[in-house]
Amino acid sequence: MATHESTGESVAETVGWRTKLRYVLNGDLVRSLPFWGVPFVIMGIAVYGGIGYNIAISLTDTAGIGAVDWSSLDLEMYRQALAAPAVHRAALNTFVLLVAFTSISLVLGLFLAILLDRQFRFKEQVQMIYLLPMSLSFVVTAKLWVWMYNAESGVINVTLGLFGIGPIDFLGDPSYSLGAIVLALIWQFSGYTMIVYLAGLQSIPGSQFEAAQIDGASTVRIYLRVIIPQLKAASVSAAVVLMVFALKAFTFLYALTGGYTPPKGTDILATLMMREAFSNVQWAYGAAIATMLLIMALGVISPYLYYQYRQGSL
């Protein structure tokens, strides 16, 4: 491909601008434009126009009903947000949720994938059951888990009651609520990490396993030393997806209570931002928190994109 282009270019330089223009018009950029142009413009307006508009609003003092007030532009909202204890609490909760949810989902998914990877007879059926929660809306999941955690007659408290523990109001007690939410999200997502790891495991030739076995290595050792180190790419992409999800997890928390205020002790930046903007109508303040969320998401994905670029997989 590259050779075609360079020969074409040197020809274009020696001939007149008409030919040059014709060359550009027949070039691959222009010829491919009708295919990606329209979707690119729609996406560009929505994503980058949206981001720009959000940042612009965050610089104003817009609040209440009515149009955006462009009269004074400054970083006041960011200063307020960075000084607010509510933002600090939400940032800490976001961080705890992100780390706990991502790491446990990855480990559990890897465990399930290894469990099903080798010579398991009902592999496909079991895999289907483990992945089932991913087909549900977060609103549905939230309803199911509110009932699971119910203090009087929920499954978890009834089960704990058999061992003489509880009852514990998991979603009402701030010392348990964040952990309870992490568990529910792990329930929904570990099937996803499992299938990502299963795809990774399938790409490793079985001969490696057999060779190590002949050498007398135990199964645990083979996985730790030979197989798992090769799952780096799968781990990285799953981790990025999970971390970005943890940053924007709003729907699940909203649906737990049916309102903008999540259970006590579980307020994260995403819920705080939505509540400030849409419930307290502090648009500029909400927009500032949204920008901070965006920066955090970019902090997660830019190393990933760079890694992908270096690997040549872009």
Added chain:
Amino acid sequence: MARDSLADIDVAGIVNGMDHRRLGIYIVVTLFIAFFLAPLEAGILTAIKTDASIAQTVPFLPPGTDGATAENIGTAYGQLQSSIINSLVMAIPATLITIVLASMAAFGLTMVDWRGQVGILVLFLIGVFVPYQAVIIPVDKFWYQVFPLAQMLEPVARLKLVEPEHMLLVPLTITHIAYGIPIVTILFRGYYQSMPQSFVEAAKIDGKSLTSIYTDIVLPLSKPMFGVVFIYQFTQIYNEFLFSLTIIKYADSTAATMTLVLSGIGASISGIDYGLRMAAAFLAALPTLLLYIAFSEQFAKGLQTGGA
């Protein structure tokens, strides 16, 4: 200990020649099946119990003959019916239009080589990961202040059978298309990259135009991918909540989607009606659950390449 060895003998007797290690795997797999199905099982059983039975029986055991009822499901159906239709009316065209646009974009960015392509691609990729919170205030301002499309379309509604409020589904559909394009493009691009490039090269040498390469070669070859992507994106849009909340706003709107109505069902001043709530959750999840059971393989494939 005693119990363990008893289970050993039983199962080993049924499955001939099974060793201890294999048995251990089966037990762990079964425990996880219980973990993943418990919330669903308890939910379904609660949905068919009377209030008295919910209070008296354990949530994961079935009700007695006098404790079973179809009342919750009936009530939930009445409350959800129109919103499920709204969700389908919105999600099906949104998914189809997204797929058409994104498959073209992916073709333009994969099958045709030109410098700067990676830059465009990175812009699409960032679009996949941007948290919707970072654009949600603009989405609200855009559809209510800058370009109130639903309001503009209200006269159209008066001519037909739909309510003026239903017009809110139009901006919602457009929003889903715009924010769905990046991920669906990336899904298609992954597939096109794995397709043998020799077809395209040969067609180019034959002097075929890009359009005919797309319609005659690439489209027929990517039929299975269209299935995968449809299932993935339809599930995403049908289950999505944030855009519905921002654009439709109220669960009692005639345009309210499934997730919007479901988020408020079963909560009343007198307490939470879990029977009704569970029945509603299952009715609402039914379309995507059926799709998943019928096409779980395609669903898994979509997730593997596209992410959650």
